[in-house]
Each structure stands twice: as C-alpha cells, then as structure tokens.
Amino acid sequence: MATPQRNEGRGTVADLWFDPRCPWAWITSGWLLEVERVRPVEARFHVMSLSVLNEGREVPEKYRRGMIEGWGPVRVCIAAEQQYGPHVLRPLYLAMGTRIHHRQAGLGREMMLDALAEAGLPAGLVEAAEDPGYDDALRASHRAGLAPVGTEVGTPVIHVPGPGGELVAFFGPVVSPAPQGEAAGRLWDGVLAVAGTDGFFELKRARTREPVFGPA
Template sequence: MADTPGNVTTIDVWVDPRCPWAWITSRWLLEVERVRPVRTRFHIMSLSVLNENREVPEKYRQAQLEGWGLVRVCVAAAQQHGEAVLRPLYEAMGTRIHLEGAGLGRDMMLAALRAVALPDMLVDAAEDTGYDAAVRASHHAGMAPVGGEVGTPVIHVPGPAGDRIAFFGPVVTPAPRGEAAGALWDGVVTVAATDGFFELKRGRDRDPSFS
C-alpha cells in the first residue's frame, strides 16, 4: 500500500481541532508512525460545517459559532505558509484545548500560533468569513468520499488498486500505544480494503480519555 518514496504509506486525516475523538485518533496515528512505515498528513474539516442546519443541543451552540474561528485560522495558516504547518498547528491547538482546557477563543489560538512560530496576525482570520469557502472545500474533500452520515475523524489511505480508500474513524479511547497501535492500523487497513465492507460499530460507553 505504499504511495510515497521509500515504501512509506501516506495517511490523510481530516480533523477539527475542537473534536476530542479526532484528537485521540490523531494520537493513535502518530503512534502508528513509530511502529509502521507510514506518515500522516493533516487536513481540516469543520464540525460547524458538518452540523449546519442540524438541531444540536443548546450546550453545543456556542461551540458551533466559536468553531469557525479555529478552522479559519488553520486554513489561513495553510494558505500563507503551506499545508505542512497544519500538523504542528493542530498539535498546538489540540494540546491547549484537550489537555489544558484552554477553550476555543482568541487567547488560545494566539498561544498556539506563537508555539509554532507563526505570525500573530493569523489570529485575525478567525473573524474573516473570506476563508469560509476554503474551509468548506477542505471539509468536502475529506468528507464527500465517505458520505454524509459520518463525523470526524475521516481517514484516506491508498487502496490495493492504487485508488484512495476513505473511511470514518477509528473512534477509540484511549489511543493504543506501541505495537497495539500498529495492530489496530493493520486491522483497519484490512477491513477498509475489503470490497463491499461498509460498517462495523458498537455503542460507546466511555468518554474521551487523553491518557
């Protein structure tokens, strides 16, 4: 399944910085990089786009509004400094949001930008609707191949015929470590590459764990 020089497989993952489940999956993918010849590229999807025109619980309404700022800043950073900045910027935002409880506001975004040596002025993109078309384009590039009934994370991997296989998940908590991470990756690739395979799911009985 290698699609890059040196037999390294490229995993493309679409994430929203505010999604705890995507954060855990991203931790798993970074662990997979340690035990398998893979490299993860990060892209932006948006829970605010995903949940447009849907009824959401009142406690999530403010996050729906604030969530636009995060993805606008990410897209602006990628446009001005290259797609490669998304990985460290997502890391910086996710650490502050999920591990430090820093919220979704301007101060958090500014601290994240500074942590990865990006200009402070990028934080102004949070209020700039001019980036929304690019947010939507990135979102749909990741989500459209999977279908409209899934959330985040979404992963694209190279298939056996040279195409890309897109799927939702895996949703897991906490992130597996070491060879357990590699074994999960092996299983995910196997089922995703099986012609006609669509879904394997059970109800969640745990909250996200970042340990």
C-alpha cells in the same frame, strides 16, 4: 479530493481530516502519530469543520455554543495552510489540540495566539478567526475529506491508498484511549483490512467511556 499516495521515504501517506475541537479526532490523531512509529506511514493533516457539518441541523443546545466558537480555529488553520503551506497544519493542530483538550483553554483568541506562537507562525493569523472570507476554502477542504465517506459521519476522516492504489477512506477509528506501540500498529492493520474490503460499510458498538487523553 486527496489523491492516494505512496511516499517513497515513509511508505503509505495517511491523510487525516480534523476539527481542532473534536476530542475523538484528537485521540485518533495521537493514535496515527503512534502508527508512524511502528509502521511505514506518514500522516498528513487537513481541515474539516463540525460547524460546517452541522449547519442547518438540529443539535442539542449544549453544542450550539461550540458550533459558533468552532469557526475561529478552523479558519485560522485554513489561513495558515494558504499562506505557509499544508506542512504547517501538523504543528498548529498539535498546539491547538494540546491546549483545547489537555489544558481546557477553550476555543478563543488567547488559545489560538498561544498555539500560533508554539507552531512558529505569525500572531496576525489570529485575525482569520473572524474572517468569513476563508470559508470557501474551508468548505472545499471539508468536502474533500467527506466526499469518499459520505455526510453521515463526523471527524476524523482518514484517506489512504489501497493495495492497488485506489482510495480507501473511513471515519475514525473512534477509540479511547489511543493504543500505543505495536497495539497501535495492529489496530492500523485491522482498520485497513476492513476499510479496504469491497462492500464493507460499518462496524460499530455503543461507546461506554468518555474521551481518555494520553500525555500532552
């Protein structure tokens, strides 16, 4: 489990768990990067997996293919983190997400090779996509993200330090499109307020639109 942190240079550290193939996590990550511009926040990125989350569950047939193909990108992310450090996850995720969600490049080898090149990482990392030897580390990262919020949620998950240094963790926010500028900051303030309230568990309404991606 991530330890809540204050960053002396940037203020609050927000740890975000993502799966590159999740469109809602992609939008939330864009919102969090916008929050960095208007609040003293530093986003740090970690890997979770919808393929791990949905193991053994009955899922619609249209999602089964994604569950199979989804192992590749998260394994590559874990391999990159293990070999080059957690700081490489931000550029690698942004490169993957741009290709998956804006360019509709799929989850395959060419997408991963292009993303690795953009992130300045060796092409050889793509071989991790077919290597289950990375799955223990992937599952450990996944569990660390979900532990404070439970298994009945998906991606993204965010951990932040509360007012007293305690861990505050939440799923989401699920928003479409991501607010910009001060609107992003106001949403951040509100999310922290409710997530940091003792006994608060859920605030939800039905989604009425598909994911709306901003500029790549």
